[in-house]
Structure formats: structure tokens, C-alpha cells
Amino acid sequence: MQTLSSKPQLTPAILWLMTILSGLVVANNYYNQPLLGLIATDFQVAESTVSKIPVLTQLGYACGLLFIVPLGDKLLRKRLILFDLVLVIAALLLMTFADSLWMLFVASFCIGVTSVIPQIFVPMVAELSQPKNKSANIGLVMSGLLMGILLSRFFSGIVGQYWGWRTMFGLAAGGMIVTWLSVFLLLPELKPNFKGSYLSLMRSVWHLAKTEPKLQLAAFRGAMGFGAMSAVFTTLVFHLEGAPFYAGASIVGSFGLVGAAGALAAAFVGRLNQRFTIYQLIYYSLLVLVLSWGFIYFGRNTYIGLVIGIILIDLGLQSAHIMNQTDYFSIPTNATSRLNTVYMVCYFMGGSLGTYLAALAWQQGGWPAVCAVGALFSLLALIAHLVFSKHKKVNTSVS
Known part of the structure; x- marks a missing residue:
């Protein structure tokens, strides 16, 4: 029987x-993005008003990354995850039954704050993996996270169009109940690796952010990369609702499947590091990201142009994301959870900024401004x- 003084074995079943x-x-x-038009119609408000929903969700996620994820180093992680899931369920139910805009906004922020459990899983996998399998195991969990992001838009678009946007959040709450039971019954407990106070834990996060x-x-x-992708996916629903497409929520959501093709292709970028440096791989990834906007702009009135653009933007972003993590995880420190906290907080703050500016751009200048x-x-x-890149240095970090 496993005790807290020993590490559990990372079996294929637990990894999956x-x-x-x-x-x-x-x-x-991400369920909310294809549903914004439906929510705007239901509450009889402008599209720019409901665009605050994904902004608040992403800001909430950034707050959860900053204040909850570091606790994975200090508390029993299974217990932390189970408590957090209770809060996720409550936030989703508030979203389901919200009858005013302020309730929608509060629920959206709370959903973001509490839906950070994958960023607790990633350090767990890294800690439990054998060195030879660590990269592959982390990559598998990240691929699951990525598919959740992309397929959520497709699924919510279909559910929203045929059964309403509230049904989607009700189903999500049910899914989190199943998740809670799965964690309770199957996930092993893992001993904390930080014995200081919460304040000292947060100070070490700030130290990493300042000195690395x-x-x-x-x-x-x-x-910046996630801000770019958030800009297109937040306003895509409004672009496709008008001429010449007049598309419904299910069509908008299907672009999540389109993006999956590019993003899954990015999963193989790590295999190229034998032939190219990290600097080169990030350069090529960001170049693809920049070029994608040519298709998104010049092909804006055709499905083929938008499809190619979405594939390229996901390919470029996810390739850069994988290599970014490879880059900063090479810093000589055992504070991997806190490194990940700094990076992911900035990542989603960038997404929030991209979403916010894109909503303003749509209101002022339409798709070209986006x-x-x-x-x-x-x-x-x-x-x-x-x-x-050529001038960065590696410092000695806190443990």
C-alpha cells in the first residue's frame, strides 16, 4: 500500500x-467562445458586451495559475484537486442558471480561476516520470490539454445551436462531477516538496520572474502568441455570423477541429531538436504564426482562406509553446511548478489582452482591425x- 513517504508509480492508466x-x-x-452570439441574443446586449466573458475567464485562469497552482508544491495534491473541483462545479452551475450579466461575469471569472487543474497534473507527471520517459509523458498530458481546448469549441458550438448555451454549461458541470469521482477513486496522493509558508512560496515565484x-x-x-490566437477565436463567431457566411454556432465551433490539425502537427516539433536548435525552432514557429495572418486577412471572405490561416496559427503557436517550455525547463532549478506558474500566468494574461483588444477592434473596424x-x-x-534570444543568460534559481 502506498504511503505519503514514498512516491506512487506512474502507471499507463494513471497517465491516461x-x-x-x-x-x-x-x-x-473555452466553451463560451462559440456561444457568445447566442448569449448576446438571449440577454439582448451588444456583442462587445458579451466579449467580456472570455476576457474574464482568461483573467481568472491567470489568477488561478498564480495563486492556486504553486500550492501543488506545498499541499497534498489530490486533496487540493478534489477541493478545487467542487469550486469548478459551483461556478459552472452559476453560469448555467445566471439570469443577469453580472452573474455571467462572476461565473466566467470563477470558472477560469478554478479550471487550472491540468497545470497541477503536469508537474506531478514530471515528478513521477523516469528521466527517459519524462518528455514523452509530459507531452501526452499536454496533448490532452490541447485537444480539450480545441474540441471544446466544436462541441459547445453544436450543443449551443441545437439545445442552447445553458445546456452546454450544465453538461460541463456534470462532466466535472464525473471528474471528481475519477480523481477520488483512481488518482494517487503525492507528498508536497515545499515546507515553507505560502508567503515564502509566492516570494520564490516572484524571484524567478524577476531574475530569469x-x-x-x-x-x-x-x-504574445496566445494573445494573437485569442484575438481570432474570440471574434471569429461575429465574423462568420455576417456576410458572406451567415454561419451558425456549430460551424464556428468546427474551426476548433480545423485548428486541431495544426496543433497536433506541432506535437512532433520536439523530434526536430536533433537537427535544429531551440532558437531556430522557435524562430520558424513564430514566422509561421506571423504568416498565418496573411491568409486570415486576405482570405477572410472564403472558408479555405480562414481554414488555412487557422491551421497555421495553431501550428505556429503550439510549436512555439512546446519549445518555450523546453527552453525554460532547462534552467537549473527544481522549482519546476513555479517556473510553469510564471510562464502560464503571462501566457493567459497575453490571451486576455488579445481578447480584449480584438473585441475593441471588432467594434471599431471589423475583421481587418482584428x-x-x-x-x-x-x-x-x-x-x-x-x-x-542571443543575449539571455541562465541564472541560479531558488529551490
Whole structure:
């Protein structure tokens, strides 16, 4: 029988459990995107008003990454996950039965704060894996998370169009109840690896953010890249609702499947590090991200142009994301959860900024203005990489 003084074995069943549950939990953050038009109609408000929903969700996720994920180093992780899932279920039920905008906004923020469990799973997998299998195991969990992000839009688009947007959040709450039972029955407990206070834990996160140039650059590239993708997916529903498409929520959601093709192709980028340096792989990834906006803008009135653009933006972003993590995990420290916290907080803050600016751009200038925002974010990531990558240094980090 496993005790807290020994580490449990990472069996294939447990690895796949965390992979599947990562996808289910992270999906909560993205169900809203194809449903914004339906929510706007239901509450009889402008599209720009309901665009605050994904902004608040992403800001909430950033807060959860900052204040909850580091606790994975300090508390019993299974117990932390089970408590967090109770809060996820409550937030989803509030969203389901919300009858005013303020309730929608509060629920959206709370969904984001509590749906950070995949970022607790990733350090668990890293800690339990044998060195030879660590990269492959982390990659599997990240692929589950990625599929949850992409397929959530497809699934919610269909459910929203045929059964209403509230049904989607009710189903999500039911899925989290199943997730809670799965964690309770199947997930092993893992001993904490940090014995200091919560304040000292958070101070160490801030220390890493201030003193690690490699982490800072990776965080900026990730933030700008995710901001670019968030810009297109947040406003795509409004673009496709009008001429010449007049598409419903299910069509909008299907673009999640389109993006999956590019994102899954990115999963193989790590195999290229024998032939190319990390610097080169990130450069090529960000170049693809920049070029994707040519198709998204010039092909804006055709499905084929948008499809190619979405595939390329997901391919570029996810390739850069994988190599960003490879880059900062090479920093000589055992504070991997806290490294991941810094990076992912910045990542989702960038997504929130991209969503917010894209909503304003849509209101002021339509799709061309949205493309300008996305292209600017992509260019900033590429320029930062070209200017600062050669000069970053690796510092000795806190443990």
C-alpha cells in the first residue's frame, strides 16, 4: 500500500487518466467562445458586451495559475484537486442558471480561476516520470490539454445551436462531477516538496520572474502568441455570423477541429531538436504564426482562406509553446511548478489582452482591425525573439 513517504508509480492508466481529465477541465475555459452570439441574443446586449466573458475567464485562469497552482508544491495534491473541483462545479452551475450579466461575469471569472487543474497534473507527471520517459509523458498530458481546448469549441458550438448555451454549461458541470469521482477513486496522493509558508512560496515565484531572463523571454513570446490566437477565436463567431457566411454556432465551433490539425502537427516539433536548435525552432514557429495572418486577412471572405490561416496559427503557436517550455525547463532549478506558474500566468494574461483588444477592434473596424491586432502580437513575439534570444543568460534559481 502506498504511503505519503514514498512516491506512487506512474502507471499507463494513471497517465491516461490525467491526460483525459486535463482535456475535460481546461475545456471549461473555452466553451463560451462559440456561444457568445447566442448569449448576446438571449440577454439582448451588444456583442462587445458579451466579449467580456472570455476576457474574464482568461483573467481568472491567470489568477488561478498564480495563486492556486504553486500550492501543488506545498499541499497534498489530490486533496487540493478534489477541493478545487467542487469550486469548478459551483461556478459552472452559476453560469448555467445566471439570469443577469453580472452573474455571467462572476461565473466566467470563477470558472477560469478554478479550471487550472491540468497545470497541477503536469508537474506531478514530471515528478513521477523516469528521466527517459519524462518528455514523452509530459507531452501526452499536454496533448490532452490541447485537444480539450480545441474540441471544446466544436462541441459547445453544436450543443449551443441545437439545445442552447445553458445546456452546454450544465453538461460541463456534470462532466466535472464525473471528474471528481475519477480523481477520488483512481488518482494517487503525492507528498508536497515545499515546507515553507505560502508567503515564502509566492516570494520564490516572484524571484524567478524577476531574475530569469530565459523565463522572461519565453513568457513574453508565449503571451504574445496566445494573445494573437485569442484575438481570432474570440471574434471569429461575429465574423462568420455576417456576410458572406451567415454561419451558425456549430460551424464556428468546427474551426476548433480545423485548428486541431495544426496543433497536433506541432506535437512532433520536439523530434526536430536533433537537427535544429531551440532558437531556430522557435524562430520558424513564430514566422509561421506571423504568416498565418496573411491568409486570415486576405482570405477572410472564403472558408479555405480562414481554414488555412487557422491551421497555421495553431501550428505556429503550439510549436512555439512546446519549445518555450523546453527552453525554460532547462534552467537549473527544481522549482519546476513555479517556473510553469510564471510562464502560464503571462501566457493567459497575453490571451486576455488579445481578447480584449480584438473585441475593441471588432467594434471599431471589423475583421481587418482584428487582423491588425493579431498580426501585431505575432510580430512582437518574433521581434523579441530575434533581439533578445542571443543575449539571455541562465541564472541560479531558488529551490
